Amino acid sequence: MAPKYKLTYFDARGRGEPTRLIFAAAGVEFEDNRLTFEEWPAIKPTTPMGGLPLLEVDGVTLCQSLAIARFAARDVGLAGKSNLEQAQADMFVDEISELLPKMAGLFFEKDEAVKAEKQKEVEELIVKTYTILEKLSGSAGYLVGNRLLWCDLIFFNIASNVENLKPGTVQNYPKLAKSYENVKLNSRIAAYLAKRKETPF
Amino acid sequence: MPTYKLTYFKSRGRAELARLLFAAGGVKYEDVRVEGEEWQQLKPKTPMGQLPLLEVDGVMICQSKAIARLIAKDIGMAGKTPLEQAQADMICDSLDDLGNKLMFLFTEKDENKKEEKKKEFLEKTLPPTLDLFEKLASAEGYFVGNSLTWADVNFFAFFDLMNGYIPGDHLKVYVNLNKVMGNVSSNPGIEKWLKERPESTS
Numbered sequence: 001m002a003p004k005y006k007l008t009y010f011d012a013r014g015r016g017e018p019t020r021l022i023f024a025a026a027g028v029e030f031e032d033n034r035l036t037f038e039e040w041p042a043i044k045p046t047t048p049m050g051g052l053p054l055l056e057v058d059g060v061t062l063c064q065s066l067a068i069a070r071f072a073a074r075d076v077g078l079a080g081k082s083n084l085e086q087a088q089a090d091m092f093v094d095e096i097s098e099l100l101p102k103m104a105g106l107f108f109e110k111d112e113a114v115k116a117e118k119q120k121e122v123e124e125l126i127v128k129t130y131t132i133l134e135k136l137s138g139s140a141g142y143l144v145g146n147r148l149l150w151c152d153l154i155f156f157n158i159a160s161n162v163e164n165l166k167p168g169t170v171q172n173y174p175k176l177a178k179s180y181e182n183v184k185l186n187s188r189i190a191a192y193l194a195k196r197k198e199t200p201f
Numbered sequence: 202m203p204t205y206k207l208t209y210f211k212s213r214g215r216a217e218l219a220r221l222l223f224a225a226g227g228v229k230y231e232d233v234r235v236e237g238e239e240w241q242q243l244k245p246k247t248p249m250g251q252l253p254l255l256e257v258d259g260v261m262i263c264q265s266k267a268i269a270r271l272i273a274k275d276i277g278m279a280g281k282t283p284l285e286q287a288q289a290d291m292i293c294d295s296l297d298d299l300g301n302k303l304m305f306l307f308t309e310k311d312e313n314k315k316e317e318k319k320k321e322f323l324e325k326t327l328p329p330t331l332d333l334f335e336k337l338a339s340a341e342g343y344f345v346g347n348s349l350t351w352a353d354v355n356f357f358a359f360f361d362l363m364n365g366y367i368p369g370d371h372l373k374v375y376v377n378l379n380k381v382m383g384n385v386s387s388n389p390g391i392e393k394w395l396k397e398r399p400e401s402t403s
Binding site: 064 | 248249250257258260262263264266267268270271274275283284286287288290291293294295298329333336337
């Protein structure tokens with residue numbers, strides 16, 4: 001029987017990885033459809049808002065990486081128990097996700113002088129964001145409540161990129177470091193990461 | 202129904218969506234508006250040093266979309282199924298993407314460059330995006346299913362705000378989108394709020 005979910009993205013982590021991590025953590029199978037950059041222009045006009053990722057489920061096509069990730073999280077039980085807990089998880093995800101476009105901008109910057117400027121801005125934003133998140137984070141080893149939720153996976157995804165940029169950053173924030181470690185040590189995630197293809201972004 | 206206290210500045214901005222939703226749901230809430238010294242005192246006590254802030258049953262929620270989604274769930278306007286909820290999220294995230302393209306209104310200091318960017322936005326950025334939104338809205342004027350959700354209200358709030366900065370009949374040629382705007386503004390709770398809400402330029 002075909003998997004219930006079909007995720008379409010480029011052959012990269014980028015904005016597709018959050019949902020891949022969510023399915024991995026829940027041990028849920030999905031079709032991991034990866035497009036080449038050459039294939040994309042033909043697909044683009046068939047998409048709801050002209051972008052990737054897409055999730056096809058029950059005949060409906062969803063776009064917007066966080067809408068997709070939130071839906072996946074809810075479907076597999078990683079969104080949060082109550083409306084309030086879900087809102088708290090949403091809050092973390094929205095705050096963390098502000099780092100993503102800035103880091104992407106830095107990654108793709110070709111001009112060395114501009115890159116140095118952007119690096120400085122990104123490092124300041126990382127400190128500002130991590131300080132806020134550390135203050136808000138729960139003390140049970142997870143960002144919200146006392147078990148792994150999708151916000152921990154979203155944080156792990158972006159924090160991994162931050163560690164590539166500046167190794168050791170998360171260790172300066174004890175509660176965030178605990179969440180990061182708990183995701184890394186989660187047996188399903190550890191297995192997923194061990195098999196995951198290396199991609200530049 | 203929980204007790205709600207919404208705190209924001211003396212403007213519509215990123216809080217108006219929550220206020221519109223409270224109005225649509227007929228939900229009583231404390232509509233706190235701060236500025237200047239009062240804000241400086243409050244800031245360190247907030248989760249992320251930002252507004253809007255929603256306090257619900259003693260818990261503080263920040264981030265305008267997380268707030269709006271929570272209220273929408275409480276008043277039954279989030280979407281009837283998880284899939285509908287995801288479709289509503291999709292529309293709201295796309296509106297955010299469009300909003301990010303308008304940030305130059307606040308960051309561009311050079312008046313001439315600002316005017317150029319406004320022109321480019323209106324001529325090159327907005328129309329193709331509205332074309333996509335038009336296809337996603339139904340002929341009855343709903344983005345999700347066949348009843349009002351926070352996606353419709355968010356769309357209304359977006360243009361309500363944008364018109365303050367770049368006046369114009371931006372939705373003139375869009376039949377479905379005009380229906381969405383009409384469905385939102387004629388919701389009884391929202392209609393009343395629009396008449397009674399405090400005046401502000403933004």
